[in-house]
Amino acid sequence: MKIFSALMAVMALAGCSHEQVIYHRDDYYDRNIDSISIFNSATLQDAQAKANRFCNAKAFAIPELREKDLQRLQAEKDYLKVEPAAYHFVCKEMEAMFVRGRYGDKTSQARYEQLSKAQSDEATRQGAEDYKRLKQAARAPGYFSSTEKLPDGSIMTRSWGNGVICESFYSETGGYTSCDDVDE
Structure with a gap:
């Protein structure tokens, strides 16, 4: 009986000490919205190089989404299994500035408005030329x-x-x- 009690106590204590397990996720590229999530990179520079290959050019980082992932992991520090944090990128500068502006980055919001106005002006100019022809x-x-x-x-x-x-x-x-x- 003493052995059984000791075994139960050891099992109970062993259940209290656990290490957090982070799921393995492959890097992900969503072709519909040109969005990239890099899970398997130690640094932003490595993630940037991978994302650039997905875009066939320059990818634009969205550090605010990485920060949200890190905050989520901090809030889930007592969870046994968690999703990893990713570095997030998009292939278009205008989309990156829009997303960053939504998270409160004033500089990005101003850049988005500048790019949006330039795109609108170009569409208006092109429309006028097309109508003239x-x-x-x-x-x-x-x-x-x-x-x-x-x-x-x-x-x-x-x-x-x-x-x-x-x-x-x-x-x-x-x-x-x-x-x-x-x-x-």
């Missing part, structure tokens, strides 16, 4: 048309010729058409 093509005799599916799932049809440009948009909720006389 389309307006010139619409003056020609004949009738031409093109149709494309937009990212939101709607369909846009553009028709031009004989001095008129028409654009039609159709979606699940309906559609509309507008026309412009290019000579006005």
